Amino acid sequence: LQRMLSIAVEVDKSPNCSSCKIADVIFPFILNIPLRSQREAFLNTMESQLLRCKLLELLFQHSCDVPTTLPLSLAKILYFLSHSSVLLQYQDETATWQRWDEMLQYLSLLLMSYQNVILAFPLAEHLRSSLNDRMDLIVQKAKPKLQDGDDIGHLDIQLKIEDFISRMQQVLGQPFPLQIREKLCMLR
Numbered sequence: 001l002q003r004m005l006s007i008a009v010e011v012d013k014s015p016n017c018s019s020c021k022i023a024d025v026i027f028p029f030i031l032n033i034p035l036r037s038q039r040e041a042f043l044n045t046m047e048s049q050l051l052r053c054k055l056l057e058l059l060f061q062h063s064c065d066v067p068t069t070l071p072l073s074l075a076k077i078l079y080f081l082s083h084s085s086v087l088l089q090y091q092d093e094t095a096t097w098q099r100w101d102e103m104l105q106y107l108s109l110l111l112m113s114y115q116n117v118i119l120a121f122p123l124a125e126h127l128r129s130s131l132n133d134r135m136d137l138i139v140q141k142a143k144p145k146l147q148d149g150d151d152i153g154h155l156d157i158q159l160k161i162e163d164f165i166s167r168m169q170q171v172l173g174q175p176f177p178l179q180i181r182e183k184l185c186m187l188r
Contacts, residue, residue: 002045002046002047002048003047005022005026005046005047005048005051006046006047006048006051008022009022009048009050009051010048015050016050019048019050019051019053019054020054022051022054023051023054023055023057023058024058026055027055027058027059027062030042030055030059031059031062036098036102040105043055043056043106043109044109049113049116049117050113050117052109052110052113053072053110053113053114053117054072056106056109056110056113057072057076057110059106060080060084060106060107060110063084063085063103064079064080064083064084064085065083065085066083068083070149071149072114073114073149073150074111074114074149074150074152075149075150075152075156076149077107077110077111077114078152078156078157078160080107080110081107081160081161081163081164081187082160082163082164084103084107096171096172097172097176097177097179097180100168100171100172100180101177101179101180101183104180104183104184104187105183107187108183108186108187111187118150157188161184161187161188164184165184168180
């Protein structure tokens with residue numbers, strides 16, 4: 001399935017457009033996966049970083065009280081940190097801190113996937129372009145086009161993380177479980 005999804009994204013002239021269409025179709029099914037381990041297995045084994053970004057973006061948009069129209073960027077990921085509620089409300093037997101832990105896990109996965117699509121690897125940095133265009137861009141050693149929201153500073157990050165910690169303290173109290181502290185450090 002993951003290979004087929006990856007190929008479906010790649011065969012289109014606009015991988016960005018095809019990943020949006022595929023994510024729109026898959027998203028309702030993600031919401032209905034009953035166990036966190038199954039959701040994580042599906043998202044972690046996804047071969048297409050671009051499709052993973054789109055699915056996680058939809059998941060966070062779904063969990064925001066006030067959805068944003070920002071394009072996917074580092075600023076939008078910080079927006080999700082500040083405005084997302086705990087994901088997947090139907091998990092009745094899951095402790096509240098585990099829901100926050102899952103949200104942080106997916107936020108980190110979104111950040112890593114986004115970096116793979118835009119910033120990280122020379123062969124992957126043009127994943128939003130078609131295969132033909134991508135080869136030309138790689139040969140030309142063209143730099144990837146960053147979004148306006150990718151220019152964020154350390155102070156922005158620090159303020160958003162502190163805001164997130166205060167929101168979590170209101171819900172969970174102190175001290176945070178070790179898994180939450182580790183994920184916050186990793187995200188930072």
